[in-house]
Amino acid sequence: MTAVPPLAFSVRALTKRYGLVSAVENVSFTVASGSTAALVGPRGAGKTTIARTLLGLLEPTSGTAAVAGPGSNRARGDNAERDIGSARIVGGVLAPRGLHPSRTARDHLKVYAAAVGVPDGRVAEVLELVGLTEAAGTKGSALSTGQQTRLALATAVLGDPPLLILDEPMDGLDAAERGWLQDFLRRHTTRGGSALLTSESLAAVLPGADQVIVLNEGAVVYQGSPARLRRGHPDRLVVAASTPIALATTLAARGFIDAVIRPDGRLAVAEATEADIRDAAAAAQVRLDSIVPDLIHPDRVLAALTRPPSPAPYPGLAGPAHHPTPMPYGIPR
Template sequence: MSRARPAFSVRGLTKRYEQTVAIEDVTFSVDTGTSVGLVGPSGAGKSTVLRILLGLVRPTAGTASVGSPGAAAGIGGGSPVGGMLAPRGLHPARAARDHLSIHAAAARVPDGRVEEVLDSVGLSGHADTRISALSAGQHTRLALATALLADPPLLILDEPAEGLDASARGWLQDFLRGHNRRGGTVLLSSTSLAAVVPMVDNLVVMSEGSVVYQGSPAKLRRGHPDRLVVAASTPVALATVLAARGYTDAVIRPDGRLAVADATESQIRDAAHTAGVRLDSVTADPIHPDRVLASLTKPRTTAPTPFAAPAPYPNHPVQQPTSYGIPR
């Protein structure tokens, strides 16, 4: 059985700014054809990792590769990669189509590709709208369109759900899954676990510059399961029958109710019937993914800020565009 090829790989990655450690000993890989979420609170080091992979920042120690084993990190490393970073690098006075045309020329892709990516992200109707008049969600779509101009198999996306409503997040999920089915690979970052869980196969959770969890969303949820909270006449008897049926994760809370993981309501009611226990209520107690994230991480009190945002237009009329995977 052949092993999956890594599309992105970092080993022992460390970046220091004078006395501040942005990231330390970060190690993970992303298999080709999958999507991985790099998740953590602001200041956890996610953007530093992405910028190192895009070749925009040099690590202090460790290695980062994009594409085939040993390939150099960055958009000039010989492996087609599209990047979408924050801030988005969009000039407010340009129309959406003009912005894409400039980047298409730099990337040496046909002019027709501009219309294709506008359509693919749902911005055809806003092609001639100035960027300053677009919503935050439309800024995100336009930045994604820019990253897609060269049709890269590898995508690095910083906060791709930023500004998107629920419907647009569903569209993004379908879009990225389609990219995976075509053999493409995605590494995306977010401060919200809930925002990325539907889009990814695996998670890398960072806190204070270090990795604190790696694995599937399902594995993470098993350690933090949703529960049904049961008010029963004899909770100990109910817990005993449930345990005999394999539902051993049941805890009696201080108020006397039984909090049960894994079992369905019908299974609990069947167990109660067998035990001769009266049920007064069964209430769902779902654990929001961001509660799980908060239990794994803590925000930095002083986050490293080596990436200064550009001055706002018109004080900075010649804004340098963010890198979008255009060959250097």
């Protein structure tokens, strides 16, 4: 029998309301230890609310949000124990990054090192870990967006926590910085750590995610592997043919059953190669006028799964994005 890995994060029937508005409604998901999960959705979908609840910065209206499994003393919500202790189990990165504009990266980390009780020697270690050794003397206001994110991450890992919760860590990063962060998280999970990150862009997090949870208006609309998500929204070849129905029939007989005739009369075929389509056309005596790829961008998939959030029911009523300002990110808990 295959052993079931322990849970890093467990959210059960989580609901968080602000007045009459639900930021999150009856959300449930789990994340296995040693993996990276991406919580994805448009602005106002409830991603940050869940991240802050897991970090203990928000209390749920109902349900639970637990780190290190539902049986740990790190649960938040119904029947959760409140003695969370001093063990450095989880580190968080929230927005805004909470950097003092006049404090250097090194001094910033020394302040947080003292707060969480780790020696100053750890500061040099985490600066090297995130690639900021040469920028250690640079003030927060002079750091690039990517460097600010790295410094936030360095703060979160000062206590070497096994669990990381990163809220919008890809925001404002270029492709190189996103690749670096994905590699960092891959190394973290290889060592047995776990991570949960949020994003408004599916494309930004898909390469490094073992699991994707898509939120829309505070509810889960997809949960599973990136591969299963892509199978439901595959890339296609779009074919202009003299008799698209005949071509589709021949393709189906050869096992390529996912073919859709579009409103313009062209046939959109998934999983088949151009050679497969040409062979089927020759067998069906169908003339081909063109074959063009239709590559489905991950954010098109996200748009298909979600929709813009509904307006507040009453003028001036605060919606999901309006909640109390949290404490600065980064103190490992």
